[in-house]
Amino acid sequence: MSAVVLVSIVMSVVGVSTPILLAALGELVAEKSGVLNLGVEGMMLIGAVAGFAVTYATGSPWLGVVAAAGCATLASLMFGYLTLSLTSNQVATGLALTIFGISISSLAGESFVGLTVPIFGPVFPAALAQDPMLRLVFGHSPIVYFSLAMTAAVWWFLARSRGGLILRAVGENDHSAHSIGYSVIAVRYAAVAFGGAMAGIAGSFYSMVLTPMWAEQLTAGRGWIALALVVFAVWRPGRLLAGAYLFGLVMTLELQSKAAGFALVPPEFMAALPYLATIAVLALISVRRTGASAAPACLGRPFKPAT
Amino acid sequence: MRVSLEKRKELSRSMLYLTPVIAVALTMLTGAIIFTLIGYDGVAAVWEIFVHPLTDSNRWQDLGVKAAPLIIIATGLSFGFRANVWNIGAEGQYVMGALAGTGVALVTWEMSGPWILPAMLAAGVMGGMGWAAVPALLRTRLGVNEILTTLMLTYVAIQVLYFLMNGPWKDPMGFGFPQTRMFTADQLLPIAVPGTIVHLGVPIALVVALAAWIVMGRTVFGFRIRTVGRAPQAARYAGFDANATVWATLMIGGGLAGLAGVLEAAGPFGQMTPQFPAGYGFTAIIVAFLGRLNPLGIVLAGIVLAVTYVGGETAQTRLGLPDAAAGLFQAMTLFFLLATDVLVRYRIRLARPEGAAA
Numbered sequence: 001m002s003a004v005v006l007v008s009i010v011m012s013v014v015g016v017s018t019p020i021l022l023a024a025l026g027e028l029v030a031e032k033s034g035v036l037n038l039g040v041e042g043m044m045l046i047g048a049v050a051g052f053a054v055t056y057a058t059g060s061p062w063l064g065v066v067a068a069a070g071c072a073t074l075a076s077l078m079f080g081y082l083t084l085s086l087t088s089n090q091v092a093t094g095l096a097l098t099i100f101g102i103s104i105s106s107l108a109g110e111s112f113v114g115l116t117v118p119i120f121g122p123v124f125p126a127a128l129a130q131d132p133m134l135r136l137v138f139g140h141s142p143i144v145y146f147s148l149a150m151t152a153a154v155w156w157f158l159a160r161s162r163g164g165l166i167l168r169a170v171g172e173n174d175h176s177a178h179s180i181g182y183s184v185i186a187v188r189y190a191a192v193a194f195g196g197a198m199a200g201i202a203g204s205f206y207s208m209v210l211t212p213m214w215a216e217q218l219t220a221g222r223g224w225i226a227l228a229l230v231v232f233a234v235w236r237p238g239r240l241l242a243g244a245y246l247f248g249l250v251m252t253l254e255l256q257s258k259a260a261g262f263a264l265v266p267p268e269f270m271a272a273l274p275y276l277a278t279i280a281v282l283a284l285i286s287v288r289r290t291g292a293s294a295a296p297a298c299l300g301r302p303f304k305p306a307t
Numbered sequence: 308m309r310v311s312l313e314k315r316k317e318l319s320r321s322m323l324y325l326t327p328v329i330a331v332a333l334t335m336l337t338g339a340i341i342f343t344l345i346g347y348d349g350v351a352a353v354w355e356i357f358v359h360p361l362t363d364s365n366r367w368q369d370l371g372v373k374a375a376p377l378i379i380i381a382t383g384l385s386f387g388f389r390a391n392v393w394n395i396g397a398e399g400q401y402v403m404g405a406l407a408g409t410g411v412a413l414v415t416w417e418m419s420g421p422w423i424l425p426a427m428l429a430a431g432v433m434g435g436m437g438w439a440a441v442p443a444l445l446r447t448r449l450g451v452n453e454i455l456t457t458l459m460l461t462y463v464a465i466q467v468l469y470f471l472m473n474g475p476w477k478d479p480m481g482f483g484f485p486q487t488r489m490f491t492a493d494q495l496l497p498i499a500v501p502g503t504i505v506h507l508g509v510p511i512a513l514v515v516a517l518a519a520w521i522v523m524g525r526t527v528f529g530f531r532i533r534t535v536g537r538a539p540q541a542a543r544y545a546g547f548d549a550n551a552t553v554w555a556t557l558m559i560g561g562g563l564a565g566l567a568g569v570l571e572a573a574g575p576f577g578q579m580t581p582q583f584p585a586g587y588g589f590t591a592i593i594v595a596f597l598g599r600l601n602p603l604g605i606v607l608a609g610i611v612l613a614v615t616y617v618g619g620e621t622a623q624t625r626l627g628l629p630d631a632a633a634g635l636f637q638a639m640t641l642f643f644l645l646a647t648d649v650l651v652r653y654r655i656r657l658a659r660p661e662g663a664a665a
Contacts (some may be wrong), residue, residue: 091395095593269470276463278534283445294538
């Protein structure tokens with residue numbers, strides 16, 4: 001296989017991996033604070049349509065990404081209000097958010113079907129970005145670099161910062177965190193909002209970078225892959241990065257083998273593989289029961305202070 | 308003025324039954340406003356989606372056919388939800404049930420006899436149970452959270468469907484379309500009400516709900532389920548086996564989702580196609596909540612959601628409303644229900660801030 005073909009395959013793996021990495025980073029932070037938001041797919045679609053609409057109206061993809069993050073954050077705050085302030089069931093509320101996102105995005109995007117938007121200009125000079133080999137490093141969308149920077153930032157925040165320590169405390173033992181004076185609800189609101197913003201940017205990657213053209217439900221269920229990825233990575237940002245690219249590789253092979261009409265294993269098996277791998281990882285971490293790497297103890301549990 | 312929540316000592320029964328009505332009313336109101344804002348006749352849209360299917364007797368048969376799978380799946384899920392077992396993968400169990408029934412149909416394709424359809428239905432139940440057995444095993448043996456496993460397995464089930472449609476089960480005479488043969492007369496559900504499309508699945512749904520209502524309210528098993536959910540410590544003290552409850556509720560949920568799947572395959576579809584998963588397994592979660600996890604409430608809730616499906620379709624042809632409208636109404640219904648749910652568990656207190664003028 002020639003190096004140029006290899007480079008183009010790697011480029012498409014990066015494209016497939018980036019949005020699931022972004023969405024999963026946001027969900028990871030939310031889950032670390034103890035909130036299970038199953039609305040990722042819905043928030044991604046809201047981000048996708050908002051980003052597309054604003055880019056279409058203003059001609060600026062940067063404004064589009066900001067709008068995507070903003071609108072998805074609003075949606076996540078709606079989820080936050082129901083689950084945190086009104087202590088509603090997180091599973092049901094998250095599913096409602098997904099159904100809401102799917103329908104509101106196809107409703108709002110009705111008049112955009114088939115339209116295209118301007119894409120991001122290259123970050124680096126054309127000599128680097130269009131070189132057949134160097135584009136591997138320099139030829140990506142700015143969102144790709146953003147996703148890598150955010151991975152490092154989330155890792156640093158959770159592992160090294162005071163804020164991250166508080167967030168983990170809230171996710172591991174909400175009542176203790178509350179009794180030493182931290183506002184569990186405020187921390188969770190912030191984590192949920194971050195999850196929303198990241199899911200929104202992830203969604204806009206589909207409508208503004210991968211295919212800068214609007215189509216209904218163009219995220220194609222990748223929000224669920226992102227949810228699986230968080231578990232697959234046992235709630236660790238470093239493994240999340242590796243897992244996102246592993247999932248991206250599997251999904252690229254699936255798409256390639258479908259396009260080529262030939263495969264050693266059926267493409268459906270490849271499509272199911274991330275989910276099967278996630279179930280396997282869930283079983284494995286339960287067998288080992290290593291306290292530190294397992295799920296946040298308060299995941300999915302509503303919090304209502306006694307007083 | 309400050310709004311604060313005060314926990315009720317007991318759940319408010321009147322609010323329990325009132326909030327679904329409030330939620331639907333708020334959905335209609337908000338829906339009318341939204342559709343007016345985006346340039347449609349909002350009131351007509353709400354009328355078309357929420358009222359017209361009920362007033363037009365020609366549409367009642369559609370309501371029954373749409374409501375039946377929702378009622379069957381939601382009834383099954385209600386057992387788990389009551390016992391805090393969160394099976395959110397009914398969609399996958401529904402698909403696997405349908406596939407198991409289809410497998411029997413393909414094997415018996417050249418046979419005839421009245422035993423074929425019952426065999427298909429039994430296979431459907433088993434298929435759904437088998438798919439739900441994986442999360443049950445993982446939860447009871449290893450303590451793996453069933454929310455994630457049931458959800459993941461849904462997407463695996465859909466890929467199993469695609470695989471079978473594209474390869475082994477593809478109709479050899481189907482011009483290359485990825486779907487199975489049409490089922491034979493002995494494999495199709497009989498029509499229950501002559502001259503309509505109301506098939507046997509509709510009375511089955513009512514029987515399932517009635518049976519579940521009796522089991523839930525009148526048997527020791529039902530009492531156990533309710534105790535495990537409401538007072539887990541009391542349940543442990545009483546010696547109720549937690550693992551047995553997980554198994555029982557997942558088998559009921561999976562089995563009924565599988566039954567709904569095979570009824571849908573042998574009923575309206577009459578074959579298996581990749582378009583089979585239409586999200587009923589997820590909508591059924593809304594139905595279960597809207598019906599207050601009570602089988603009789605679920606029958607009503609199933610009809611309400613069926614109304615939005617049927618109304619959504621007619622609104623599409625009569626008002627040019629996008630097909631996403633029904634989904635929007637369904638999501639709003641669940642949002643409003645979850646929001647007003649707070650009234651069941653808490654009393655709203657309006658307290659003036661201290662020092663404010665009276």
